[in-house]
């Protein structure tokens with residue numbers, strides 16, 4: 001994520017701000033230019049600004065009432081209760097950050113392969129007579145709104161013995177299933193995918209059932225980013241994809257703040273020195289990204305520990321996982337250059 005400021009008074013702004021707290025001007029995010037805009041300007045707010053859940057802008061003369069991110073909503077929670085509004089807001093904060101990353105990667109929100117169109121859409125639903133399962137199905141990402149409740153989410157985290165569970169992580173994981181369809185499914189890259197992640201043609205339901213009864217193999221962390229990633233190659237991809245997005249967004253933030261890591265009492269041999277990098281989306285050499293990512297994690301984990309917080313990035317990237325991440329980075333770069341060369345898609349363009 002870039003760092004933004006108010007163009008009226010230069011006060012720093014968070015991505016989620018809809019008002020500058022210094023000069024009082026209204027501000028909003030323009031997804032077409034990925035910039036924060038201080039109003040008045042020839043823009044209008046997304047209709048969801050009325051509910052305080054979106055600060056994205058639309059050109060004033062556009063027929064659309066929703067912004068790029070909110071047009072992807074298919075089902076939102078019933079707004080009859082304040083609690084649902086609170087949960088929905090948490091959802092939208094995470095979703096907008098996901099959409100930002102996808103825009104930075106120049107990935108589409110609809111695509112057509114073999115005459116079939118598949119669009120990225122969101123259903124945010126509450127348990128009713130049936131339990132809502134968080135997951136992905138043909139482009140539609142369903143998220144149970146109870147996951148937007150911190151106490152519930154922590155309970156699930158402890159029940160499942162997970163080290164990290166966030167709403168943004170859910171969005172990133174589920175989007176991975178959609179972008180597997182886009183980037184891999186019918187592409188020559190499928191062969192390389194199978195070398196790295198295994199045979200995706202194995203029965204999914206059986207594989208998941210086996211995982212839930214047997215758990216992950218003892219040496220899972222040699223080859224996988226998480227225990228759940230061992231369940232099926234699609235889940236491995238989605239788990240690793242979430243980490244790819246974690247890494248790219250955080251590296252961009254580090255770049256935007258000019259952060260470099262240079263421990264005062266250690267020399268370069270310690271391997272925890274990192275210079276400022278260019279913005280990571282423009283870096284083709286994945287080694288350069290990973291060389292910065294590891295020192296940043298060590299430094300920020302240490303900062304968090306100083307505050308008594310849990311580690312910011314409680315994971316170890318094995319060489320095998322790094323190769324999986326490298327494959328994703330290269331595939332995304334290739335895809336965006338193919339797209340620029342004429343692939344028919346809409347999504348990140350108005």
Ligand SMILES: [Zn+2]
Pocket residue numbers: 006007008009010011020021022023024025
């Ligand atoms: Zn201002």
Ligand SMILES: [Zn+2]
Pocket residue numbers: 046047048049054055056066067068069070071
């Ligand atoms: Zn919106």
Ligand SMILES: [Zn+2]
Pocket residue numbers: 173174177234235238
């Ligand atoms: Zn999944």
